[in-house]
Amino acid sequence: MTARGAERPDKRRAILTAAFRRFAQYGYRRTSLEDIAREAGISRAAVYLQFRNKEDLFRALSRDLQETALSSAEAAARLDGSFLERIERILEAKLGQFHDIVYRSAHAGELLDENNRICGDISAEARRRYQKLIRRLIDEGVRRGELAPHRVGLAAGSAAELIVDCARALETAGAAERSPALYRRRLSELARVLVVGLGGTPPSGGQHAKPA
Secondary structure: OOHHHHHHHHHHHHHHHHHHHHHHHHOOOOOOHHHHHHHHOOOHHHHHHHOOOHHHHHHHHHHHHHHHHHHHHHHHHOOOOOHHHHHHHHHHHHHHHHHHHHHHOOOHHHHHHHHHHHOHHHHHHHHHHHHHHHHHHHHHHHHOOOOOHHHHOOOHHHHHHHHHHHHHHHHHOOHHHOOHHHHHHHHHHHHHHHHHHOOOOOOHHHOOOOOO
16 A cells, blocks of 8 residues: 555544534534644645535534444443343443533534434434344343333334434433533433333342432
């Protein structure tokens, strides 16, 4: 591989990192490719070698964040533990970083709106993969006797969809006002409610309960 070929991934990563910082600090509309190039310490022409325009760059950043979150969720699903422990880890891996972005940025509402407008297909594909991951976890929980969603009239696929919907609602409803610690407590509480709702046994002795 040539030196030029070797530096391309690093340059692309530098641009994505710079774009993340600029979008978080100034929002999508107030950020230009010139701003991002300056943040990355490269020329605007170098940015255009990697991305067609600002929208293309925003999509690439959204895809990168989704892939990182999904990889973390998949790694969490492979760890040992009860269904409750694993679903808590998956929720945290998938949603924790997005909450941190929303909480830290004064432009969170604008960024979420732009993401829905520009990256709807990317978010939909990530949702499908996330839902598939959770369904596998539910199926395993049923085989291990930890869950019995049929008792409440739910198939595994419907249960997985419900979990994703609940997690999404928690992610978007008032997230900017919740501290990271409070948000993670809410994720843990949601996980416990979901386990009981899917016919599982609640934690004994307040094992996972966190004080209000």
